[in-house]
Amino acid sequence: MKRCPTCQATFPDATERCPKDGAKLAAMSVTMGWDAVEAPAEASPAPAKPAPKPAAPKAPAVMETEPWEGELPDALKEKFGDAITGYFRYVGQSFLTAKPEAAVPILEFLKSDWGFDYLVDVTATDDPAKPERFELVYILYSFSRNERIRIKARVKEGDKPATAVPVHITADWLEREVFDMFGIEFAGHPNMTRILLPDEWQGHPLRKDYNILGMDQKWVQENLGIESGQ
Amino acid sequence: MPETFLDSTELVLNMGPQHPSTHGVLRVIVKLDGEKVTGTECVIGYLHRGVEKIGENRTYAMFNPYVDRMDYVAAVSNGLGYCLAVEQLLKVEAPARAQVVRVILTELNRIASHLLWLGTHALDIGALTPLFYCMREREDIMMIFEKYCGARLTTHAFRIGGLQYETYQGFEQECLEFCDKMLPRVDEYEELLTGNRIWQQRLVNVGVLSAADCKAYGVTGPMLRAAGEKWDLRKAQPYSGYETYDFEIPTRTNADSFDRYMVRIEEMRQSVRIIQQGVGRLEAGPVMAKVPKVIKPPVGEAYVSIEAPKGELGYYIVSDGSTQPYRVRVRPPSFVNLQSLDKMARGGLVADLVAVIGTIDIVLGEVDR
Incomplete structure (x- = not known):
């Protein structure tokens, strides 16, 4: 599960890009002259302008190891x-x-x-x-x-x-x-x-399906006397 | 005298988590036979904040300030290790000037960390005076940090790819002044402590951990060097240009608390040497490498470790190609070194337990993360 840094929406697939985030990053990359962000697909540019630079080749999704x-x-x-x-x-x-x-x-x-x-x-x-x-x-x-x-x-x-x-x-x-x-x-x-963690704690935090906000509320309420650990 | 008078039962004593000599919130359950320690168990985790989980939910740059909160006594070292690890994944290197400034600040922080250790350790043993002297010198270092980046303790001094800030006007001068002042001050501490009979009686042959035991327990840093192993990551696997600096690795052979004290004292002198050399080679130049604003390392993983004041501090970072690390693992020296407490304290006196905890030089923020 990944969280979009801009709008905080969550995505199950880590490689997916949030539409809002993508648009924002791409717009900023044009104004700031950054090179690391691929621009999202847009309407074709005016014919007088030169063709847009092809997006940088995407990094491969596997580790490029050597033997x-x-x-x-x-x-x-x-x-x-x-x-x-x-x-x-x-x-x-x-x-x-x-x-x-x-x-x-x-x-x-x-x-x-x-x-x-x-x-x-x-x-x-x-x-x-x-x-x-x-x-x-x-x-x-x-x-x-x-x-x-x-x-x-x-x-x-x-x-x-x-x-x-x-x-x-x-x-x-x-x-x-x-x-x-x-x-x-x-x-x-x-x-x-x-x-x-305490011995009675439920769940294992570094698992990817353990929500960072959904900690062991029961333990927190019983032992610390507060509504939530947040 | 009736015979039952000599009967003894095992006593289980709870030390901490609010004991002043545990340097934070360490709880040690001690099993005692009279005054002799027959076993200890550490209860840790009171300061656990889930730093590694936080790292998976932040971007690379956003996680950078968090690492300062682990070993907050040596925050600059933490930041250096993290930045080097991400730079390794990005395959970039900080520019020459940034590397020199990094070395200077890291070594200043090493002195600050050792000073805090020395002051509090001496206080635990019963010597009140050194704490005030150590704090006085530490304050000078804190002032340099404050002028450089605005923060004193959790500095966030470095950025991935170099430095955020240029050094301030008069940085070199203040560093050199500090170095000139520091060397006679270290001699002063030694005059107060090294030959002191009480100091020696409390530390010599207390908490012995041989080099073989150090390796078995994964203990690194001054503890390993006090056992005679001439091993320092700055020499063994140099980073940030440490191979070009001229300094010695102090070692001792007795492997006890006193030798660890001697090693740390000598390390302060060596750090002063490194700072002096570093200031001498500061040349104008860029302080940031070309790093994309959105840091997205290619899919891969790297383990990078540095010689923190407490031992080997490592970062194992796995990247899945997105803006957030897939996994950040911190290999904390304090956590691993603390594990050897039972080995060192067992068979000793309960009064020595305080000396043994002090000699490991733990920071609970790093133990619990």
């Missing part, structure tokens, strides 16, 4: 085979996509054999339109190689990916935050409870 090659992907290919589904590079950063059951073995292998001994972050993104709606992201750093990589794995609603706590202790709180914000439970985690 990630080198000895590290080769070693991973040999060790994990089909469990890793792709090796990519984007803006100079390397990442790989893997099946969720392979994520923790990969973390373990990279830690023991390649010196990736620092788990920087565990987080997730949500896309309800996809059958496997969540994408887990592990960010790793190696002090010896001075290199940073990301491991991404897609999981379904209700899936319980294995916890990374036995490999990296720091995953404890980070996975609890993922559980708190997305509702992804990690199997084998020592303390799978909410960390930032």
Whole structure:
């Protein structure tokens, strides 16, 4: 769900443009001489004027990645085979996509054999339109190689990916935050409870279908004694 | 004496969320056996404002001021990390002059952050005097920020692609004056504290966290350097031209609270060096790169991290090609570092708990976001 910055109307499709917003942005782009906004279709210009500049080519809707090659992907290919589904590079950063059951073995292998001994972050993104709606992201750093990589794995609603706590202790709180914000439970985690929100809170705020205005009103009224948290 | 007199039961003590030495609203549940800490549990989230959710509902430029509200003691660093991450997605780079001003302001902010830490940490330990001195110097930095952008704490100093404002008349002069003043002042703090027997007794061998433990817990920043690991993102993966500045990474080997104090003191001196070099290379030029007014990064994602005063501060931003970020993830150093509290406090005395909380240098605004 996206919200138009001008008129606050909501659109289910993120790529859709609000007609009011589009008109406004296009009109401003003409007066200000901006180049980043495509003008909406208008009535054909007067014949005396030169033809309008063709709209800038639209940015592609997928990430323009390059393949990630080198000895590290080769070693991973040999060790994990089909469990890793792709090796990519984007803006100079390397990442790989893997099946969720392979994520923790990969973390373990990279830690023991390649010196990736620092788990920087565990987080997730949500896309309800996809059958496997969540994408887990592990960010790793190696002090010896001075290199940073990301491991991404897609999981379904209700899936319980294995916890990374036995490999990296720091995953404890980070996975609890993922559980708190997305509702992804990690199997084998020592303390799978909410960390930032109260224990009785309903819903997981960073899911895309969680409305920013529709927070847990019941909890707010009962515990804070006010009508709404807004 | 009857034997039952020596019987002891485990005591569960609640510290915070309104305890003055928790630097905000941190609640620590402490399990005690006599005076010995046998376990701690942190209860956090009192300051949770859903910053990451807000980010998904704002445009890239609109979210920029929000990041200052996380680590409000080092707001400039937050802004720098966010701007660098969006610039990475847009594939633009700030002009040379903007980068130098960014470095100067960020290093001033690092000193301000360390000063606030030093003052409050000393206050927790029982040394009242340093707080006033630290606040005095911090005020000079705040005045520079105020003159530069109008705000003192949540500065919103940078824009995506460079700077909003040119520096004001006399900026260089005031920065240099501050640097000249600051170095003897740091010596003054050291005279007050470093050799002080009470200070040493309260900090030496308290809250030890070895380099291996630091890596296991993801602890970065001065805590990692105090454990002997010579690692600083400004050197390891330089950004904003830090590779061209001449400065040292201070390290110590004991990995205790005292060494973290020494590392932060030395970092202030190094920051002064960086500011002096930065002022020397300020040349006239543009302060904004060519950035479209409506910021729409192409579909993609990037993780960019900087060396904030507290450790590695990272932004993981996913763009779906629209004007609003699809996902903004903040990797907060305070949150991750706080996790090591249990490891450091366990087995120590309850009186040392305050020192251990102080030595992590947490800001609850960043822990809870």
